[in-house]
Amino acid sequence: MASSLRHFAGLGCFSAAASSSASTSFLPGYAPDFCVFVALRPIKPPATAVANPPASPSPLEEEHRQQAAVPWHSDDPPAPSVPAPLRVGIVGFGNFGQFIAGGVQRQGHTVLAASRTDYSAYCAQHGIRFFRSVDALCEEQPDVLLICSSILSTESVVRAIPFHKLRPDTIVADVLSVKEFPRNLLLEVLPPGFGIICTHPMFGPESGKHGWGKLPFVFDKVRVADDGDQAATCDRFLSIFEQEGCRMVEMSCAEHDRYAAGSQFITHTIGRVLSQLNLSSTPINTKGYETLLQLVSGLVHS
Incomplete structure (x- = not known):
C-alpha cells in the first residue's frame, strides 16, 4: 500500500510539472484524486463505549465489604447485648x-x-x-x-x-x-x-x-x-x-427522717398556713412576697 501511494504521488508531481511547462504529458488529461485513497488509511478503532459503567460503592457498602473480608475466629468475644428496657x-x-x-x-x-x-x-x-x-x-x-x-x-x-x-x-x-x-x-x-x-x-x-x-x-x-x-x-x-x-x-x-423532721416540717407548715390565706399576686410584689407565692404554689401542686 505504501509503495502504491508513493507511485501515484510521483505521477501527480510529474503531471503538475508537465502542465506548467506546456510540454507533451506522459498521461495527457490525467489528474489523480488522492481523496479516494483516504479510506485506505489505517484507522484506530474507537474505544468501545460502556453503556452502564459500574457505580462506585458507597462508604457504607465499602465498610461492609471490608468487614466481610475479615476472617472470623471462634474465640472472638461476642458483641455486647443491649438489655431490654425495664x-x-x-x-x-x-x-x-x-x-x-x-x-x-x-x-x-x-x-x-x-x-x-x-x-x-x-x-x-x-x-x-x-x-x-x-x-x-x-x-x-x-x-x-x-x-x-x-x-x-x-x-x-x-x-x-x-x-x-x-x-x-x-x-x-x-x-x-x-x-x-x-x-x-x-x-x-x-x-x-x-x-x-x-x-x-x-x-x-x-x-x-x-x-x-x-x-x-x-x-x-x-x-x-x-x-x-x-x-x-x-x-x-x-x-x-x-x-x-x-x-x-x-x-x-433513719438519717433521712432526722433531717426531714426539721426541714420538711417547717416548710410544709408555713406553706399550709399561707395557702389558707388565699394569697394572690399584686402589681407591686416584692421579691420576698414572690418567694412566698412560689412556696405556696409549689407545695399545693406537689
Whole structure:
C-alpha cells in the first residue's frame, strides 16, 4: 500500500510539472484524486463505549465489604447485648405517679400503671399500659413495682398487693416523704427474696417541671442482692434518676427522717398556713412576697 501511494504521488508531481511547462504529458488529461485513497488509511478503532459503567460503592457498602473480608475466629468475644428496657409498674397514678412516669419513659423504659381512679385516657395518650387493678398489673410481672400512694393509704395498698404473682426477685420501691415507716412495712410484708429500695425524690411536679438537674434524690438500698439480676435491676432503676440529672444522695431511712423532721416540717407548715390565706399576686410584689407565692404554689401542686 505504501509503495502504491508513493507511485501515484510521483505521477501527480510529474503531471503538475508537465502542465506548467506546456510540454507533451506522459498521461495527457490525467489528474489523480488522492481523496479516494483516504479510506485506505489505517484507522484506530474507537474505544468501545460502556453503556452502564459500574457505580462506585458507597462508604457504607465499602465498610461492609471490608468487614466481610475479615476472617472470623471462634474465640472472638461476642458483641455486647443491649438489655431490654425495664418494666416499671406504678401503683397510685396521681400527679406524682404521672410525674415520675415521665422520667422513666424519657430514659427509654416501659411504664405500667394501676390506680383507683381511671387514668386510661391519659395513659393511652402517653404510651402507658393502664390496669384497672393491682392484681392485673402484677400478672404482667414488672421488674420494679413503685408505690406512689399517699402516706395515709400506703399500708392498705401494700398489704393488698398479690406478691405471689410477681417474680421472687422483683424490686419494690416507694417515694414517700418519710422513710422509716415504709421501710419497716415492706420488710414485714414482702417475701424474703424481694428487693427493697426506699427513695425520696426531694422535688415534685412543680419544682421539677423544668427538669430534674441537680435536684436531690435520696435512696436507701434496704434489701438488695449484692450481685445477679436483682443487683443489675437496682442499678438500672437508680440510673433513671441519675441520667435525668438528679444529685444522688444515699443515706439510711433513719438519717433521712432526722433531717426531714426539721426541714420538711417547717416548710410544709408555713406553706399550709399561707395557702389558707388565699394569697394572690399584686402589681407591686416584692421579691420576698414572690418567694412566698412560689412556696405556696409549689407545695399545693406537689
